[in-house]
Amino acid sequence: MSFKINSKVAACGGQFLKLSHQSNVTKCSMDVNVYLPRQYFQRKDEKNNQGAKKQIPTIYYLSGLxxxxxxxxxKAFWQIQADKFGFAMVFPDTSPRGDVIPGDPEKSWDFGLGAGFYINATKVPFNKNYKMYDYVxxxxxxxxxxxxxxNLIDFIDNVSITGHSMGGFGAISGFLQNLNKYKSCSAFAPILNPLNVPWGQKAFNGYxxxxxxxxxxxxxxxxxQSTKYLSTKEILIHIGTNDPFLKNQLKPELFLDKVKGTEWESHIDLEMVEGFDHSYYFISSFVPQHAEFHAKHLGLLN
Amino acid sequence: MSFKINSKVAACGGQFLKLSHQSNVTKCSMDVNVYLPRQYFQRKDEKNNQGAKKQIPTIYYLSGLxxxxxxxxxKAFWQIQADKFGFAMVFPDTSPRGDVIPGDPEKSWDFGLGAGFYINATKVPFNKNYKMYDYVxxxxxxxxxxxxxxNLIDFIDNVSITGHSMGGFGAISGFLQNLNKYKSCSAFAPILNPLNVPWGQKAFNGYxxxxxxxxxxxxxxxxxQSTKYLSTKEILIHIGTNDPFLKNQLKPELFLDKVKGTEWESHIDLEMVEGFDHSYYFISSFVPQHAEFHAKHLGLLN
Structure with missing residues (x-):
């Protein structure tokens, strides 16, 4: 299947492509935004003259509820960092969407449409479309x-993953299940123990x-606890101390308790940041640090 | 009259204050956001120990329709620049608002509420509240x-002004009428000749x-044409070549035609930027350049 370009938007030194495509996995049309950094356009020009260089790596950003x-x-302002270090960004949607897709956001904003939780549902009727794990x-x-x-951008091998809230959960969960795929993982205010919090329980019981x-x-x-540490892999997490969901939905203390004593312990940097909340003001404030972290793992700082 | 703090939001190294206050000029409650850069908090600490330094200057940002x-x-991402150079930002609203204020945004999004055009209306019924010139x-x-x-922030003397679209018009217009007040002026996709375009004619005929x-x-x-050039004053303008309002609403060619031959000519830098549109993707892409331009005029680069 191919992509439809809904719009091309110049931003910083590169371009956002606002795309949609028919997914075989979610069985509906999916929207996705891709940021092509300035290096993409430079290499495109060079390639016509000089042939291929090392491919531009990609960071996948999973959004929240x-x-x-x-x-x-x-609002996250990744583009200036993408231009600085030379990586592409992919922003997938948070669920399948459309009139025929089950889930009613007016009744429930934290389950169904806009709340796919990046898992493959097994429960009827969600098991037909809610296959966000396989999709992403x-x-x-x-x-x-x-x-x-x-062959200018590497979307498959030299890639990293990040996300916010539900998407922070999706990033860490997907990373730990695909350690050979992702070079590094970071998260902004992730839901760290969904089995033990209302958002996660509602999603898991529903899907x-x-x-x-x-x-x-x-x-x-x-x-x-169950995933063996793999050399060079690291996880960077920021959570604001004024995040209104810190105590009831994020649960960093339960996660850190299980990290303790594992080989992961010295490879997970979870920083509580004073005064920050759950918003894009928080995310955009720490995107520069996350960008540099991923750039290191993607071989862009050499 | 004093301000009510609706929220304090940590962002980058500083803080957004989301304020509201009762205006004697617009005779209603006005919302305004202020970004206090990291330098504000540093000096607050220092001040307790060491006494006053030079005040932090302010940039006023006037928004569009x-x-x-x-x-x-x-979305404009001024905060990282404010932290870099050390200026405060003020984001006023675009009109008086409230149930008793004339103007119906459902019938007309480009006149009335959200479209005050930064002038003092003289026509009934708008002349009671639409005094955005005096307000701003x-x-x-x-x-x-x-x-x-x-006395940590200078909101009155060492100040500059910028804005987007209707707010770009408001910034340039306000700057030229207050050359002794503002140190510098910039604009993103401003309406440069409102007398000759639909948005401007509708506003001026209505107000x-x-x-x-x-x-x-x-x-x-x-x-x-009528404003004598004043030494050191400069205007920086960016307009995207893909701006859908370029031809019918912005009219840079009519403005530049009148600039030609005046003393202003060498002090106005109007850059047409390839591929950019009218959105915040465009604005945020050039905010760094505008920030440095104003920082120079506000004495922050010394």
């Missing part, structure tokens, strides 16, 4: 790689036939 | 100066008894 690909594109970690990278077939068993395979606090 | 103080606060250039700076009475006479006193293309 209720978001579309637009929110982070407009498998289909989307392949489709982007096929579409941008000039899974067996919330504890199936959800446990995605829960970062469970995974960090 | 339909905007509230939130849009630019969230006189009352608001005085009120802020009285409220932040620690003024005599659109040509009264509007002419605010029109940048008129003002630039």
């Amino acid at each position: 209720t978001c579309t690909p637009q929110n982070a594109s407009e 970690h498998k289909e989307l990278p392949m489709e982007l790689s096929n579409y941008f077939n000039e 899974f036939n067996d919330a504890n068993l199936e959800g446990g395979k995605h829960d970062p606090t469970e995974l960090i | 339909t905007c509230t103080p939130q849009n630019a606060s969230e 250039h006189k009352e608001l700076p005085m009120e802020l100066s009285n409220y932040f009475n620690e 003024f008894n005599d659109a040509n006479l009264e509007g002419g006193k605010h029109d940048p293309t008129e003002l630039i």
Whole structure:
């Protein structure tokens, strides 16, 4: 399947492509934004003259509850960092969408549309479309790689993952399940122990036939105990001390408790930052640090 | 009158204050956001120990049609520049607002609420509240100066002004009418000759008894001919070549035509930037250049 370009928007030294495509996995049309950094356009020019160089790596950004690909594109301000270090950004949607997709955001903003939780649902009726795990970690990278077939951007191998809140959960969960795929992982105010908080329980009970068993395979606090540390891998996390969801939904203390004593302990940097909340003001404030962290792992600082 | 703090939001190294206050000029409650840069908090600490230093200067940002103080606060990303150079930012609203204020945004998004055009209306019924010129250039700076009475921030004397679209018009128009007040002026995609374009004509015919006479006193293309150049003053303007309003609403060619041959000619830098549109993606891409331009005029680069 191919992509439809809904718009091209110049930003900083590069360009946002606002795309949509028919997904075989979620069985609906999916929106996705891609930021092509200035290096992409430079190499495109060079390539015509001089041939290929090392490919531009990609960072996948998973958004939080209720978001579309637009929110982070407009407010997280990754583009200036992408231009600085030379990586592409991919902003997927947070769920399948459309009139025929189950889930009613007017009744429930934290489940269903805009709240896919980056897992593969097994429970009827969500198991037909809510396959965001396969979509984000498998289909989307392949489709982007096929579409941008000039070999200028690496969407599959030299890639990292990050996200916010529900997307921070999705990033850490997806990273720990795909350590050979992602070079590094970071998260802004992630839901770290969904099995034990209202947002996570509602999602896992709604999407899974067996919330504890199936959800446990995605829960970062469970995974960090069962996933063997792999050399060079690191996780960077920021959480604001004024985040209104800190105590009831994020649970960094439960995660850190399970990290303690594992090989991961010295490779996870969880920073509580004084006064910050859960908003894009918080995210955009720490994007420069996350960008540099990923740039190091993607080989861009050499 | 004093300000009510609706929220304090940590961002980058400083803090957004989301304020509201009762205006004697617009005779209603006005929202305004202020970004206090990291230097403000540093000096606050220092002051307790060491006494006063040079005050932190202020840049006023006037937003475009339909905007509230939130849009630019969230999407223009001035805060990282404010922290870099050490200036405060003020984001006023675009009109008086409230149930009793005339203007119906459902019938008309480009006149009335969210579209005050930074002038003092003379026509009934708008002449009671639509006094955005006096509000932005006189009352608001005085009120802020009285409220932040620690003498750490200069809201009145060492100040510059910028804005987008309708706010770009408001910035240039206000600058040319107050050359002794503002150190420098910049604009993103400003409406440069409102007398000759639909947005401007609708506003001037709606707010003024005599659109040509009264509007002419605010029109940048008129003002630039009648305003004597004042030493050190400069205007920086960026407009995207893909701006959908370029031809029908902005009219840089009419403005530049009148600039030609005046003393202003070598002090106005109007850059057409390839591929950019009218959005905050465009604004945020050039905020760093505008910040450095104003920093120079505000004495922050010495």
